[in-house]
């Protein structure tokens with residue numbers, strides 16, 4: 001029920017405060033009433049027709065990096 | 079899909095599994111409660127428990143809004159649709175939930191009540207605009223993730239002067255429920271149940287931030303790690319909890335930094351604060367009455383409050399005798415400890431709250447079958463981490 005999904009903003013309608021997001025192949029219109037300063041190309045979390053939050057690209061990379069670093073460590077350590 | 083697939087990598091899951099096995103101290107137990115149904119679902123769906131050493135155990139909490147909604151409130155919604163002849167709008171998850179007398183919203187809709195499934199509160203506003211001579215009620219449920227869209231709709235209805243729209247508000251709060259679990263006698267009495275640490279909700283925290291959990295970590299000396307919903311997020315968070323426990327720390331850490339900050343989404347928080355306020359007490363299915371655990375519509379927006387507009391009686395309906403949900407939700411028992419599990423109680427015919435939605439602990443045990451007794455047939459194939 002609380003599961004939101006990541007999607008990329010492909011169009012913004014400032015007047016209506018809505019955006020079109022791409023979820024893989026599917027496009028959807030969502031409300032931007034709950035977020036600030038979102039831009040074309042940003043990734044946002046979508047839940048019940050609203051963008052809830054921006055997804056930080058740098059933080060996502062950093063988290064993945066963290067997993068990967070541990071993987072490298074594993075190679076060195078028997 | 080971006081930001082999904084990367085967090086399901088099979089190889090990385092194996093590595094993380096090795097790290098966890100290496101760091102978990104074989105001389106102690108790690109009982110880690112995931113509050114959210116989303117985590118419960120991920121743990122079962124991807125078989126995360128299988129990647130853990132035997133002393134690392136997941137305890138499933140009450141974090142599924144459909145599961146914890148008391149039957150009495152569903153009875154109320156059914157009555158709104160049947161007696162008051164409103165257009166009752168609800169998220170799809172609620173339609174099949176059984177209410178008293180074997181009714182459900184789906185059933186009464188088949189019998190002629192006007193029940194409509196909506197995807198968003200924006201859909202409800204649209205229905206209200208298109209049906210000016212009908213009363214349109216939104217049956218609102220959910221945790222902090224789902225609350226802001228209800229607040230937005232109420233504000234929008236006010237701005238538009240939409241007179242036939244109201245909200246039957248059942249929004250509940252996660253921190254209050256976690257506190258209730260920690261304060262229950264079974265959990266407080268040392269040695270009876272162990273919850274050593276918590277996975278903090280991910281999407282709830284995207285709104286409220288990680289800060290509200292600092293109180294528990296401190297007060298109850300349990301570490302909390304805010305964890306994303308993908309399997310690798312859960313595994314990395316497990317490792318972070320194990321490290322804290324090994325080092326004797328009890329802090330709030332954040333694994334889900336790509337979305338969650340300490341402060342959360344301020345814009346959403348202030349919208350909610352403008353429209354909604356705390357209820358003194360609210361019933362949770364499985365937990366009973368929990369003080370200050372839910373929200374109601376403020377007086378200034380009373381004209382949009384379905385509880386003020388219609389006569390909605392307070393009704394308490396008790397769960398079936400023998401149902402162990404209250405203990406399961408506190409981590410004291412497991413679904414398989416319940417005599418009704420898989421025999422009398424199944425997802426098609428749920429007796430208690432934990433069997434109601436796929437995010438409930440009993441439903442997850444049943445669907446993914448790994449823990450089920452021979453008599454119950456697994457319904458869904460488990461999906462390996464890809």
Ligand code: SF4
Nearest residue numbers: 401402416423430440
């Ligand atoms: S199996 Fe059914 S009756 Fe038993 S605890 Fe779970 S929900 Fe309750």
